[in-house]
Amino acid sequence: MALFYLWFRLKMRLDKYLSQSTGFSRKEVKKMLHKGMISVDGEVTKDASLHVAADAHVLMEGYPVEPPGDKYIMLYKPEGFVCSNDDGTHPTVVSLIELPRADELHICGRLDVDTTGLVLLTSNGKWAHRITSPKHKTGKVYRVETADPIPQEAIEQFETGLMLASERFRTKPARLEILSEHEALVTLTEGRYHQVKRMFAAIGNRVVGLHRESVGAIELDEMLEPGEYRFLSDAEVESVQ
Template sequence: MRLDKYLCESTELSRANAKKCLHRGEVTCNGIVVKNSAFKVPDNCEVRFLGELVKARGLRYIMLNKPADTLCSNVDEVYPSVLSLLDIPKAYSLHIAGRLDADTTGLVLITDDGQWSHRLTSPVKVCGKRYRVQLAAPLPEDKIAELIERFASGIALKGEKALTRPALLEVLAPTEVLLTIIEGKYHQAKRMFAAIGNQVVSLHREQVGVIALDPSLRPGEWRYLTQDEIDSV
């Protein structure tokens, strides 16, 4: 890893300020002052900034239970960013892998590992996303089997020529269902139910791939992913 990046990952310094500190001779590697920002930090190297030992944080993988009225964005806008809920250094440098609408709640995955995030969200990957959906109108009991088949075959969304990819619809109650989709079209879940003449009242994401939202996390709470959860992507 480049020394300037190492400093960014082990301190609150920005890349620009890290380079200035290097040029001032404030950083040593194994006791030797290094001013070259492109210097490659070897394994087991002792890096000190202003005499204090610093260690790179490494990659971070987080699950968060998103509350309503928050944004999956790296900036605060009309509503605050979900990143504002993370009490960790440089939270706003993290990437949100798979966004949710402001009024949608549930599982959000956050990381600074770009390759991991790409594997999770790439359209060529088959990564199911399961939502718990509350509907405005009850599903007709005599139409449930037909609706399950229709979702499995693909729904025609308004303004789009191609059908949605196969989706799994599980009916829990007349106005409560589980919906698993393997793509992420704009407002897809809401538009799928609008296409059958219904309306989504609330939408809560419970699972992405095999990573399920930890039931111990209350809205706004988060935890780091386990190694098994990281390796599942």
């Protein structure tokens, strides 16, 4: 990413910038410019040849347009949204992303409809795979609230691995940190279907609240409210190896 920004200091024509960022053809971009739908640093412009830098504030129909290149986003997923690009029953997390071509973003690890917390999205498929592939062992931390008290022996059970209903193999070792009678942090390096809920079910308990706090070294920004998102920093992107 640093090399991209070094190159971009040379500046880029506005029509090329918009075309590469949004996927619209230059002909379509020029029509939008003619209609006054584009602004740069607060000023409406119709000049397709205007040269813009990486830190320019470009809006298309009032929505921010990021510089060309891969996008990396953290979203605070609210309850009631599904981690899908399309769903006929519930609103999707990508519907919260007010960017062109948001429906083409990869969702890096899904959360249940009633689970809240950190969701990562990107246009970089290889980066998404490094997060979701079990061989990379990217730790994901969940804050769990349970219906019944969590026994101390559950720590060893999670570390040893549990047999889940309809599964042939035990879960991989997971870290359980008990915070109070009904609250704990669970760190997983795999992502089976409803895994946290099924692990607690396997020890005779029930999850009543589930929230993902981090993925690898990337922590949910405490400044974000449910439904809000921001772009990842270079350091956060590069933390995924």
